[in-house]
Amino acid sequence: MHDFTQRFLFDDTDVRGELADLQGSYAEVLAKHPYPEPVAQLLGEMLTAASLLIGTLKFDGLLILQARSSGAVPLLMVECSSEREVRGIARYHAEQIPAGAGLRELMPEGVLAMTVDPAQGRRYQGIVALDGATLAQCLSNYFASSEQLPTRFWLNADGRRARGLLLQQLPADRLKDPEARAASWEHLITLADTLTAEELLGLDNETLLHRLYHQEAVRLFEPYPLHFRCSCSRERSANALTSLGQEDAQRLLEEQGGTVVVDCQFCNQRYVFDASDIAQLFAGGGIEGPSATRH
Structure with a gap:
């Protein structure tokens, strides 16, 4: 299986995680338009972010990430359904994109909207400024500033493979003491921050989790397949x-x-x-x- 998300839990603390791996679906998205390398990488990161987020939501419907800016990439849009069907697109000005450009160069004065569109119930949208150095930082900032569960992201893509890691703090259950909860959360985040792009893109999930958390009790669950599918008709x-x-x-x-x-x-x-x-x-x-x- 080359395209999937996979959930994991820490048995001794109130933290869950999710890993995402996109190859075939990522290739399908990139095959539709001749994206410059920096745009292809950013689009891969957003596809991965949506795939990670859909696993944190208990609903039938659609998750939409849409970023707009005044820069070389005026639009970046990704959709992921509760069936884990993904699609995405970017609009860009090729002449304005230098090699190696990052989020700040590509999307200055950018804004990211995250929309949850359930099949039943009310549509919800949250908005955050793209003021971080990376998309992962911007998404982490969004959850830090909202009333939702604390959530952190690590995202990488290289035009062939897009990978991501998500950690999310759950409501108090195993650890009731606030100081112990905070210390455990910071410990797990600090270890995840040591993860390099090469490791995230190159290691399988079992090896990656062992490298980061070999001293923790971690349970890795069965993967959920992902695939590209356009909802047009x-x-x-x-x-x-x-x-x-x-x-x-x-x-x-x-x-x-x-x-x-x-x-x-x-x-x-x-x-x-x-x-x-x-x-x-x-x-x-x-x-x-x-x-x-x-x-």
Whole structure:
């Protein structure tokens, strides 16, 4: 299994962890657009972060990470479903991206929005400034400033593999004393901070956890598979046309020479609608497939 998340627990303290490994799904995302290396690395880190976070949430639905800035990368967006289906995209100005550029150079004055969109219930969104040196620092700052459980991230990607580690402090159970809880949390974080990019990208989970926490009682659970999947469809594209209204859709049809083309930015899939499709759509007949009048 090359794409998965894997949970672990510390038996003697109130801390859980999650590890994520993305290879095939990461490659699928990068294959859709010719990303410069720094952008590919940052996109890999965000894919990993979303994959880690989905394991901390108990809901059916979608987690969306969306970063915007005034710099060379104005948009970075990743989605991960509760079924661990991931997709992502970046918008960038290639001429403004130097080799080796990091988050601060790529996304100055950036803001990151984290949206939880459950299938049932209310949508929630939290926002944090991209004021850290890395995406992992920014996400850690978000949890430190919110009322949620203390959470820390370690993320790395190299254009071929994207890996991440998450630690999260749980409500008091095994350790009731506040000082003991704080000391245990800081101890585990300090050990994780010794992890190098080479180790995170190169070691399997068992070896990595043993290297960091061989003196701790750690339980590693079965992995959950991840995979790339785009949620676009002909039906969703038709719904987007419907939302324009019949008059605007007809005008668009005329402007584009008799066909309306809807492109998915995430996967480059193209959906084409001709005059018969548009008429059927607004007549209430729906769109089950491309019109038989088109070849």
